[in-house]
Amino acid sequence: MNAKEVQVYINGKTYGASEGEPLIGVARRNGIFIPSLCYEESLEPYGACRMCIVEIKNEGVKKRIVTSCTLHVFDGLSVETDSEEVLKHRKVLLELYLAQAPNSSKLKELALKYGVNRTRFRQKVRDNDPLNNSCVLCGLCVRVCSEVMGARVISFIGRGEKTRVNTPYFEQSELCLGCRACAEVCPTGAIEFRDDGGIRVAASWSNTKVELKKCNVCGKYYAPVKLDKRIDTLYYYRDKDGELRDMCPDCRRKAMTRKMTLIAENEVEKYAK
Ligand code: SF4
Ligand code: FES
The missing domain is CATH 3.30.70.20 (Alpha-Beta Plaits)
Structure with a gap:
């Protein structure tokens, strides 16, 4: 059954969404940045890092800070992604993570976006x-x-x-x-x-x-042997004679283009007769 279409308000603007989808997904689809550390579209939301917090702003509802990856949208939901309260919490979280992972340049980059360039917490450095x-x-x-x-x-x-x-x-x-x-x-x-x-x-x-597996055309190493075996069945349907099996993606693309061109030329010849 298709999910019901609803309207949500993010930072005062209206967006369409499917009822029940995670708010962070709706925001990202519409180009609104919400930082996250433990959200990945292909996995069930986990709600562990709290970096993706937003503030619920619905009238008559007590203002609340919640994680947007575990917030399932409903009609009329209204949130702010960077309210004063959210920013205050997010900055502390960033300081905590900077202490936990002091060598991560990605994390430092994210922290700088929020004006955080140092941490007041004890850094955990392991040899x-x-x-x-x-x-x-x-x-x-x-x-x-x-x-x-x-x-x-x-x-x-x-x-x-x-x-x-x-x-x-x-x-x-x-x-x-x-x-x-x-x-x-x-x-x-x-x-x-x-x-x-x-x-x-x-x-x-x-x-x-x-x-790693070697391409039988150009000799480049291109994929782990074990992974290639795992996805072999996928290719089987597209490449029944196994012609493309031991080629790297570049050579495979070229071979497929050649194949398609030949098919097209044969078709043209058939109709020209
Ligand atoms: S290495 Fe650490 S930070 Fe990176 S994905 Fe694994 S648990 Fe997360
Ligand atoms: S992304 Fe980690 S709690 Fe939402």
Whole structure:
């Protein structure tokens, strides 16, 4: 059943939305910036970082600060994304995260947007931290690895102040696909991968090594072998004879263009006869 269309007010302007969708999604779709650390469209909202707070401003309703990733919109909802109260809380949160992840340039950039360039809290700096003292424990990497990729390579380790994210016992993982999905979603740029010839090294995940596949046309290494096997079935439908299977995306695109051109030329010839 299609969700009911509703109207919401963000910073005094009216926007259309589907009843029940997260407010942060409506805002982003309409070019309104709301900062976030633990929200990712492909995952269920988690509400952990509180960075995405907004203030509910509906008349007759007590003003409230809520997280916009867990706020399901309803008809007539009215919010402010940068009210005085919101900014006050957000700045304190940024200071806390700067203390937790002092080396993250992404986080520093975000903090500067709000005029925060230092923290009053004690910085937590660890020697030889595999996440370069840039992790805010938002959990996105753990969730995308398990819920989207189905790989379960990393998890939270330890408790309280000692909590960290990594592979079990900080050992290399047999399960890693080398897909880099964790690095893509990390909001602080904490996760490092490097490609070294035919090997992808997940430097942050205990230097786990994954073999890369070589293009049989240009010789470029282009995708992890394990990941390629995982998506092989997808190509199977588009490429039944397997002709494109061992090509990098560039060579595959060129080969497909050649194929399409030949088909088009044959068609033209057929009709010309
Ligand atoms: S490494 Fe990045 S994505 Fe993973 S928990 Fe830390 S900040 Fe979040
Ligand atoms: S993005 Fe909403 S609580 Fe983290």
